[in-house]
Amino acid sequence: MKISRFKSGLAPTLGAALMCATVLSGPVAAQDTAIGPVVGPEINEARAALGRRLFFDKRLSGDAAIACATCHQPENGFADGLALSLAYPGSKGFRNTPTLINTALAENWFHDGRIGTNLNDVTRESITEDYMMNMDMRLMQERVKQDPVYVQMFADAGYGEPSNGSIRKAIPEYLNTLISHGSDFDEGTMSESAQRGQELFEGKAGCIDCHYGPRFTDDQAHNIGVPENPEIWSDPMRHMTYAAFASFMGVENYMNIRQDVGAQIIRHPADGSDIGKFNTPTLRELVYTAPYMHNGMFKNLSDVVAFYNAGGEDTPNLDERVRPLGLTFLEQQDLVAFLEALSGDPLTGPEYVWEDPIPTNYTAIENWREQTN
Ligand code: HEC
Numbered sequence: 149m150k151i152s153r154f155k156s157g158l159a160p161t162l163g164a165a166l167m168c169a170t171v172l173s174g175p176v177a178a179q180d181t182a183i184g185p186v187v188g189p190e191i192n193e194a195r196a197a198l199g200r201r202l203f204f205d206k207r208l209s210g211d212a213a214i215a216c217a218t219c220h221q222p223e224n225g226f227a228d229g230l231a232l233s234l235a236y237p238g239s240k241g242f243r244n245t246p247t248l249i250n251t252a253l254a255e256n257w258f259h260d261g262r263i264g265t266n267l268n269d270v271t272r273e274s275i276t277e278d279y280m281m282n283m284d285m286r287l288m289q290e291r292v293k294q295d296p297v298y299v300q301m302f303a304d305a306g307y308g309e310p311s312n313g314s315i316r317k318a319i320p321e322y323l324n325t326l327i328s329h330g331s332d333f334d335e336g337t338m339s340e341s342a343q344r345g346q347e348l349f350e351g352k353a354g355c356i357d358c359h360y361g362p363r364f365t366d367d368q369a370h371n372i373g374v375p376e377n378p379e380i381w382s383d384p385m386r387h388m389t390y391a392a393f394a395s396f397m398g399v400e401n402y403m404n405i406r407q408d409v410g411a412q413i414i415r416h417p418a419d420g421s422d423i424g425k426f427n428t429p430t431l432r433e434l435v436y437t438a439p440y441m442h443n444g445m446f447k448n449l450s451d452v453v454a455f456y457n458a459g460g461e462d463t464p465n466l467d468e469r470v471r472p473l474g475l476t477f478l479e480q481q482d483l484v485a486f487l488e489a490l491s492g493d494p495l496t497g498p499e500y501v502w503e504d505p506i507p508t509n510y511t512a513i514e515n516w517r518e519q520t521n
């Protein structure tokens with residue numbers, strides 16, 4: 149179902165969301181809003197295996213120091229356990245590294261939702277962005293072409309000779325394999341506490357207004373009043389990265405603001421009504437991905453639930469559905485138990501992790517700058 153991105157008021161409850169889906173796009177779309185197991189896309193094994201090696205290969209970054217997996221670590225639910233992310237050596241990040249589990253099914257990407265096309269574009273952005281992997285696509289292609297293992301794997305995958313275009317297809321094919329399964333919620337083995345939590349989630353606490361469908365997200369951006377992370381403004385390395393990003397994104401007054409403006413960078417509404425809006429994240433696999441929110445401001449799920457119970461921080465553009473909830477301490481614990489029941493088997497086996505060493509001891513060809521393909 150595609151409820152238009154900024155008409156969040158269209159889905160005030162699951163029931164109403166289902167009704168909207170029926171009215172707007174017929175009964176088939178309604179399935180997307182119901183909570184239930186996540187169904188992943190079809191996988192091409194050879195392409196996914198290639199993408200898996202690329203994901204774990206540090207040669208995809210400019211100075212060959214970091215791989216996608218440096219920040220998106222399997223044992224941390226493909227996040228990194230940090231409040232604010234690492235970055236290309238010499239800089240530091242200003243956002244929390246999100247999980248990549250189920251990201252193949254998202255409608256837009258990054259905490260502000262700034263990429264609304266596909267994972268091919270997200271992969272390109274991650275590779276070339278100077279504070280991420282700072283890689284020149286032409287150099288990347290030459291590096292990959294020098295490795296006999298890749299030459300074989302690209303051929304096996306039906307891509308022909310290694311190229312940056314097929315690298316940007318193979319990595320998303322690997323991301324297609326990162327799909328949640330085996331949670332107590334999916335298996336019908338939730339504790340009584342978690343079951344009471346589900347009732348609160350869909351009822352009194354109103355979480356389902358924004359967290360619905362198999363991934364528990366509406367794929368839209370809202371301002372829920374998460375406090376700023378002061379470290380972004382006190383650590384010059386993080387601040388510098390943010391200022392460069394904000395300047396590039398056309399954020400007004402970017403040198404003086406001390407706020408992550410979030411989705412405002414997409415449409416730049418003159419009244420600033422998208423300031424502080426961030427994408428609703430999936431609620432799958434949370435037990436592996438603390439700390440939480442776009443800036444890692446909450447260490448654990450009890451803190452998140454306490455935050456919602458208090459009604460969020462009072463800020464302009466605060467979504468009206470974030471309001472004091474009046475949950476007792478026990479009810480808050482039940483809600484946490486439900487959130488925990490949405491985490492399944494860790495994706496740390498060999499089908500998700502490239503375990504063989506990736507030899508990097510080769511001599512680069514001399515004239516790579518002149519290569520034109
Ligand atoms: C230096 C750490 C780092 C590296 C390396 C990195 N990422 Fe990320 N990734 C992040 C952070 C931080 C974000 C969130 C950025 C934002 O919201 O502005 C992110 C966001 C994403 C998202 C969007 C997820 C979502 O649900 O919105 C995808 C997909 C992704 N990265 C894939 C990759 C791939 C593929 C690579 C390797 C080509 C990679 N990342 C390399 C830190 C990293």
Ligand code: HEC
Binds near residue numbers: 374428429449
């Ligand atoms: C108005 C829509 C809305 C409602 C209602 C809502 N959420 Fe959220 N939720 C969001 C958004 C948006 C974020 C991301 C905010 C950010 O990154 O700053 C979020 C983030 C979260 C996170 C952090 C996930 C992560 O990986 O960082 C959890 C956990 C969560 N919500 C649980 C809940 C629970 C429990 C409730 C009900 C008490 C609830 N939400 C109600 C929109 C909503």
